[in-house]
Amino acid sequence: AQSVSQHNHHVILSEAASLELGCNYSYGGTVNLFWYVQYPGQHLQLLLKYFSGDPLVKGIKGFEAEFIKSKFSFNLRKPSVQWSDTAEYFCAPRSGANNLFFGTGTRLTVIP
Amino acid sequence: GAVVSQHPSWVICKSGTSVKIECRSLDFQATTMFWYRQFPKQSLMLMATSNEGSKATYEQGVEKDKFLINHASLTLSTLTVTSAHPEDSSFYICSARHLGAGSYNEQFFGPGTRLTVL
Numbered sequence: 001a002q003s004v005s006q007h008n009h010h011v012i013l014s015e016a017a018s019l020e021l022g023c024n025y026s027y028g029g030t031v032n033l034f035w036y037v038q039y040p041g042q043h044l045q046l047l048l049k050y051f052s053g054d055p056l057v058k059g060i061k062g063f064e065a066e067f068i069k070s071k072f073s074f075n076l077r078k079p080s081v082q083w084s085d086t087a088e089y090f091c092a093p094r095s096g097a098n099n100l101f102f103g104t105g106t107r108l109t110v111i112p
Numbered sequence: 113g114a115v116v117s118q119h120p121s122w123v124i125c126k127s128g129t130s131v132k133i134e135c136r137s138l139d140f141q142a143t144t145m146f147w148y149r150q151f152p153k154q155s156l157m158l159m160a161t162s163n164e165g166s167k168a169t170y171e172q173g174v175e176k177d178k179f180l181i182n183h184a185s186l187t188l189s190t191l192t193v194t195s196a197h198p199e200d201s202s203f204y205i206c207s208a209r210h211l212g213a214g215s216y217n218e219q220f221f222g223p224g225t226r227l228t229v230l
Contacts, residue, residue: 036221042223043205043221043222043223043224044156044205044207044221045221046218046220049218090155090156099146099158099161100146100158100207100219101158102148102155102156102157102158103155104154104155105154105155107153
């Protein structure tokens with residue numbers, strides 16, 4: 001059965017702090033991995049995605065994520081967060097041509 | 113990037129009435145559209161997948177007679193909540209998959225529709 005776990009439910013950081021949000025998935029076979037962000041009052045936006053190749057992928061707004069196959073992980077990172085990064089972050093694996101399967105989300109609050 | 117719109121953005125209705133939500137892909141053709149439901153402070157739960165011209169595939173636990181989905185064209189899918197009840201109040205989000213060369217079947221999300229049933 002497919003599953004995805006986001007360990008951090010709510011993360012509070014000060015501006016300029018480094019960020020790492022965990023994501024672990026359980027899937028068989030080939031998997032594509034996505035991180036989406038939902039800013040307050042806005043719709044979901046794609047931050048970054050991994051399909052193949054370099055396991056370190058860079059997304060928009062300075063975010064990056066590293067696919068570690070042996071750990072079934074796809075953690076999201078940003079070296080220095082800004083107040084504008086306050087949002088809900090969702091990890092979403094996808095097995096082959098199937099649907100996205102969303103994690104429970106992590107709320108990030110950045111304090112100015 | 114590809115744009116997905118939803119209409120209305122919010123709707124309030126009386127219990128027992130039906131509500132239709134539209135989802136449109138504005139600048140691309142979407143052979144597959146997805147409908148999600150998001151409860152406050154929770155993740156998105158997939159309700160159903162619809163392919164243009166065929167019946168929708170519903171996830172386990174989703175009543176297909178209550179949540180009617182129609183995907184009549186490559187740019188439009190509708191979700192009708194029939195005989196709505198207060199427990200149907202939620203945030204409904206649609207997503208469209210873009211099948212194009214090099215697109216890797218990426219999904220694009222609409223802004224969502226907030227339904228409140230009184």
